[in-house]
Amino acid sequence: MLGGNLKLTTVFGIEIKVNVSWVFIAALLSWALAKGYFPVLHEGLQQIDYWSMSIIAVLGLFASILLHELAHSIVARAFGLEIKSITLWLLGGMAEMRDEPPTPKAEFLMAIAGPAASISLAGLFYLTGVALGSGGSAALIGLVASYLAKLNLVLAIFNLAPAFPLDGGRVARAAIWSATGNYQRATDIASIMGSIFGLGLIALGLISLLTGMGLSSLWLVILGLFIRFAADASRAQAQAKHTLAGERVSDIMTANPICVSPDIPVAHLIEHYMYKYPFEFFPVVDNGQLVGSVSLHEVKRVPPGERGAIPVHQITRPLTDDHTIGIDASAAQALAQMQATGQSLLMVTRGQAIVGVIAMRDILRLVTLKTTLANS
DSSP states (O other): OOSOEEEEEEETTEEEEEETHHHHHHHHHHHHIIIIIHHHHSTTOOHHHHHHHHHHHHHHHHHHHHHHHHHHHHHHHHTTOOEEEEEEETTEEEEEESSOOSSHHHHHHHHHHHHHHHHHHHHHHHHHHHHTTTSSHHHHHHHHHHHHHHHHHHHHHHHTSSOTTSHHHHHHHHHHHHHHSOHHHHHHHHHHHHHHHHHHHHHHHHHHHHTTOOTTHHHHHHHHHHHHHHHHHHHHHHHHHHHTTTOBHHHHSEESOOOBOTTSBHHHHIIIIITTOOOSEEEEEETTEEEEEEEHHHHTTSOGGGTTTSBGGGTOEEOOGGGEEETTSBHHHHHHHHHHHOOSEEEEEETTEEEEEEEHHHHHHHHHHHHHHHTO
């Protein structure tokens, strides 16, 4: 993922985020539409009209991708899967799903929901374009609607390509999973299909670039690189989960971690904890109850001259579900949570008390060790 993500709003309890790459794609697409596409379709307008149409079209694309991802998420929730957030980025969108689909049927229905939404939107925009295409200022909105109809149709068709992690690849995984009864094998095959598809897009983009098709060919290369990377990452993630089967968080965690009191001064934290222990952060515990954590990131915000007077509780990072996991959870669940939230460490809890800490490196070390021994 490029850059950082910004939270926009919450829909149906799902956080809607936008990656900063959307600023780039929005500006580039608006410019291309205002300078090239709409002037060809309708000559003689002022630049402000072309730019207005382009901005509306970009916002329409944004909304279309969001509705595409919401369709996936609503079906996923119907099968009891937790969808925490949706992130819209440079080339589309991605829903953050903590667990895998429970059955091939669930996988199929979740996958097909996105293209179905895009096809429905294409039809709606097409009818709007026809209705407004009689002339006058309404016809300009009709041109935008017709453009969005084509774009949603292309989005649906492209996503139906049998290449994981595209929706068509997930449909393929559901079919293979149903036929073989083996989720791991289905994921492997669908991921290989996605990797090959990504290589094909890269090759097509490079050939188009070398034969004078213009810099737009680079989009095929970028898209191919993303699909290949995502397919390979999905396959590795599935293999890791398979390897971790039966392993519990309690088996891997570091028990009884060093904790700090919220009442000690920041200077005491630095002198007696940060200088002494090579840990990335320290859990903050008040009367046996975990209340948050503190790290160098929070400490360095306190001016050196004030560190002796400011207590730790004033800079403590509040406790969230992203930073904790229950002791009864599986190691695979811990890995999935870390990958979804970007955390490299999780605090392991029993009720309101902390009982350990689990790190990404510890999980990956176990995966590597078990894989090596299994192949020896």
